[in-house]
Amino acid sequence: MSDHVRDLASVRGATERLLAAAELWDESTVPAPSRLPGWSRGHVLAHLSRNADALRNVLRGLPMYAGGEIRDREIEAGAPRPLAEQLADLRASTERFLAEAALPADWSRTVQLRNGVTDSASELPFRRWAEIELHHVDLGAGYELEDLPEDFTVRETDFLAERFVRHPQVVSTGIRSGDGRLRTTGGGADGPHVVVSGSDAELLGWLSGRRDGSALTVEGGPLPVLPPL
Structure with a gap:
């Protein structure tokens, strides 16, 4: 059984690990290729920020994304931003998600994700944790599958x-x-x-x-x- 409170703490911890690692980069690291085909590290960071906002939308009973094309455009637009702007966005979007998750709510309710997928609200913190951990690995900057908790x-x-x-x-x-x-x-x-x-x-x-x-x-x-x- 999931423990959304514990998982939210893990979201914060995983985000802090990623941010601490990325703060050591220089600007040339952002446009460098990630391990995801066609995506730079900037794409990965932009995706993580927009995913935090998307999961906040789900918690609020809104569509996860306004549309697939809009999601893709937002990631493309965010990818080339300077490192400091990328990291500030990831911090801020994470805090928005965590603040929404701290509000009183029925965590047993069913929520709607992308492409018709549904899940229990209690699983959303773990889904966010997975996004952070696996995409940290995808950045190809020294964090490997063997380093995962x-x-x-x-x-x-x-x-x-x-x-x-x-x-x-x-x-x-x-x-x-x-x-x-x-x-x-x-x-x-x-x-x-x-x-x-x-x-x-x-x-x-x-x-x-x-x-x-x-x-x-x-x-x-x-x-x-x-x-x-």
Whole structure:
């Protein structure tokens, strides 16, 4: 069960780690490529700021984004800004999200995200935490999957494994982590056809599309191909 108060504290901590790291950059770092195809580090920072505002909208019962094209335009417009402006925006948008989340509310209510996706309001803080942690890695500036908090890695791996459960394009798959825990995902109902084993960081990297899975051990067939998130 989620604990939105704990997750909100984790949002603040993860944001502070990212900001502290980025404050050491020089201006040439912002337009440099990130690990996300076609996006600079400035794109990643702009996206994180606008995502904080978008999730605040969700908490307020508003559409997450005014539209997909507007979302993309806002990220493109924000990407080339100077470093100080980027970081001030990320601080301010995070504080707006956290202030909204501090108001009395029914955290058990169902909320509407993008593309028809719904979730419990109590899961929004974790979704924001995931945005910060994974995109911090995507910046390609010294923060790696191995540096993620252990509790985050476990929960995000659970989340992504669940996302692919019964997916028709994913063969029934067992996912064995370093502690021996076995998760199941994919389309089959009669037990895993393939078992994928590896470190927590490598498993999360594969499930999230951030690593190719070459460091994993696969039994029972080739490494399953996962659709884009």
